[in-house]
Amino acid sequence: MDQPATSPERGSPRKRRVTAETMAEAGIALTLPRVTVKSVAQSLGVSIVAIYNNIEDLCALKALVAEEILRRWSPPLPADDESMHDALLTLASAMRELVHSNPGIAEYLIGLTPSSIDAIRMADVVQTRYRVRYDLTPKQATWAVITVVEHALALAEIVYNDARRDREYDDAIAARTDLDTLPGAYDTIDRGPDGMFVWSMRTVVVGTLALVQAPDFEQA
Secondary structure: OOOOOOOOOOOOOOOOOOOHHHHHHHHHHHOHHHOOHHHHHHHHOOOHHHHHOOOOOHHHHHHHHHHHHHHOOOOOOOOOOOOHHHHHHHHHHHHHHHHHHOOOHHHHHOOOOOOOHHHHHHHHHHHHHHHHHOOOOHHHHHHHHHHHHHHHHHHHHHHOOOOOOOOOOHHHHHOOOOOOOHHHHOOOOOOHHHHHHHHHHHHHHHHHHHHHOOOOHHHO
């Protein structure tokens, strides 16, 4: 009688087929800051060599993961009855949510290269919608969207995040008698990180609109 096939050793990771899709899925689960060739290989239960057989290097692996994150994300586009001011604020808030939901994506977005095929295509779709909806020139649409997106990425990544202690020290600063201006700038309204982000982005949006609508913008 034939002997039964030897069962796999218990506890060993189940090997998965190595494809762009499975590597991207593993990378998303890990999050971009934790993506390495070794970590993805371990997640898939394969060797490091198996990963390198399908990807050029770590940068390419991270780009693969980031591009898949962006393919699954739908940026908000201006509605037919929406002002450009409101549409840009909505876009800024969506970028902040994207950054906070996907650690590491901000770093990828600020360093796009010609090989970032899907990310650049998505950016073009957004800018084209702004150009058509608000009767802008290509330069106006591109500068408006990029300016707002870059500031939203920076604020979301560095300033208005979970580590920010918004009002923890406000009362103590407001009570100082050796300061002339700062105490008077603190109010009693607790806007929270979300409110402060929108407040800051309103400044960016208003300034951006004034700039791109200036008569000499195309010559700048």
